[in-house]
Amino acid sequence: MTLITRLSRCAVVLTGLALAVGAVLPAQAAQRIKEVASVQGVRSNQLIGYGLVVGLDGTGDQTAQVPFTAQGVSSMLQQMGISVPPGTSMQLKNIAAVLVTATLPAFAQPGQQIDVSVSSIGNAKSLRGGSLVATPLKGADGEVYAVAQGGLIVGGAGASQGGSKVQINHLSGGRVPEGATVERTVPTPLSQGDSIQLDVNSADFNTARAVAQAINAAKGPGTAQAVDGRVVRVRAPQDMNERVSFLADIENLPLELAKPAAKVVMNPRTGSIVLNQAVSLAPCAVAHGSLSVTINSTPTVSQPNALSGGTTTVTEKTDISIAQQGGNVIQLPASAQLADVVKALNALGATPQDLLAILQAMKAAGALQADLEVI
Structure with missing residues (x-):
């Protein structure tokens, strides 16, 4: 060979x-400050919720092995004024219990739409063709920040006949584009204090120094100070409109960085x-x-x-x-x-x-x- x-x-x-x-x-790559550092407090937040997908074509959870699906249906019906007699055996092949996740972007305002991901947590065969019923999405503090609902988009497909089965991609998860409505904003410390903090993505003293030097050259000496290899503290205007313009300017300042490690x-x-x-x-x-x-x-x-x-x-x-x-x-x-x-x-x-x-x-x-x- x-x-x-x-x-x-x-x-x-x-x-x-x-x-x-x-x-x-x-040998040296020119980058902008926004590509190597981020403003502290300006971040996204993860949301999670438990919901039900209805309208499946017999591919939902087998309630004998997944009892929490029937419990979820009973709870939902009780909220609508319908009581289920105790001991009722529910065969819910058209319903699946799912976990709903979403990412709440920074500065998201009530009424805006965000995408959600839906994943089966039971033994449903497929979520294709199902619809997610109204599901509250909570943050790490337990507060509801969005409500999700809508039809699922499942990228996979499958069929079975006579003991043979063919499946393409994954059928136990899907997405609802713009399926959640933001109900609450997340406060940020952007307007607090007389300075802001820039966090360098990778701890590096050379990068922190380059960021501070670029800001001082554009906005005047003493405006920025590299605290350590990760943090750069910057004096910013008190007025919020001026602070936003100030951040827009410094984020686009070019940097000449040495080769990475x-x-x-x-x-x-x-x-x-x-x-x-x-x-x-x-x-x-x-x-x-x-x-x-x-x-x-x-x-x-x-x-x-x-x-x-x-x-x-x-x-x-x-x-x-x-x-x-x-x-x-x-x-x-x-x-x-x-x-x-x-x-x-x-x-x-x-x-x-x-x-x-x-x-x-x-x-x-x-x-x-x-x-x-x-x-």
Whole structure:
């Protein structure tokens, strides 16, 4: 097998990406303050609620295994003035108990619409064609901030007949676009005090200093001060209209940032490997081989002799083979550019799963000049 045929598709994609990035990005990337920092207190909030989806075509919860669905229906009917006699057995194949979640954006006002996600928490087969009844959505403080209702959009589809089943995508969850109406606003500390606080997305002293210097250059010395690697305190006008204009100005100020810290992010579950432009290699030699174990099971028939009184039985014949692929020692030269690093890794002819082990070993040997992060 030649070296070209052993190159993984992931490594080839990384090579093309590295060449494109190296040709486009300069050594220093210009960004705006809004892309590296956020105003403290200006944030979204998560909402959650328990609801019922009705109108299903017999694909709802089996109430024998999901008793809380019947309890939810009884509670809803009681609120409408309909009492269910105690001990009544309810067969609710057209109803499903669901968990409703939404994200309340910053500065959302009563009457505005937000999207909601609906997920089954019972054993419903499908939520397709159902409608969510009015569901209060509460925040972490237990207060109701929105009410959700509307028809579900389920992206999947499925069918079953004669014991066979075909399903595309997921049928136990869906969305209601603009399905919730905001009922309450969340107060923010934006108008309080004589200063505001900018929180840098990633703790970095250089970034915090660059943010403060850019604001001072545009708004005057002493306007901003970097408190630490995460916080920049900025003096802002007291008038709210002027404060909004002030924030709009400083959010769009350009920054000249140095290269980020060298980092390699690895996902062992998917075999994904991402390297940023600051990763470099020291000279090293790498050898990597793979071990494969193959087990084959073949059914054989054991036939007894005549008049022996035995019975014909089926037995399993198992063959186990082990194959060890040799790995040649490959010398990798020092590399300071991302494209050169990717070319060196491609020269190993390893799969993404193999590269996970190789990169960890190179880091332990001191040849990989980067931090490893496993997600």
